[in-house]
Amino acid sequence: MSQEENRSFLKGEKMARVECPKCKSLNVKEVEDKSKVIAYFNHVPVYKKKIVCKDCTYEWYPDEKE
Numbered sequence: 182m183s184q185e186e187n188r189s190f191l192k193g194e195k196m197a198r199v200e201c202p203k204c205k206s207l208n209v210k211e212v213e214d215k216s217k218v219i220a221y222f223n224h225v226p227v228y229k230k231k232i233v234c235k236d237c238t239y240e241w242y243p244d245e246k247e
């Protein structure tokens with residue numbers, strides 16, 4: 182892989198733009214739902230991710246369609 186290719190590979194696309202389904206705010210953050218363990222890696226729990234809107238406090242799971 183050339184340097185050029187490597188750079189564009191690393192840039193990639195991070196997280197798609199996430200907006201609150203309720204108030205359409207982009208002021209959201211991804212947090213771990215500590216009540217939902219989805220897997221264990223080397224005995225370390227992996228928590229389900231959820232998105233919290235900092236404007237209206239609405240919470241939802243990014244991988245679940247309503």
Ligand SMILES: [Zn+2]
Nearest residue numbers: 201204234237
């Ligand atoms: Zn919101």
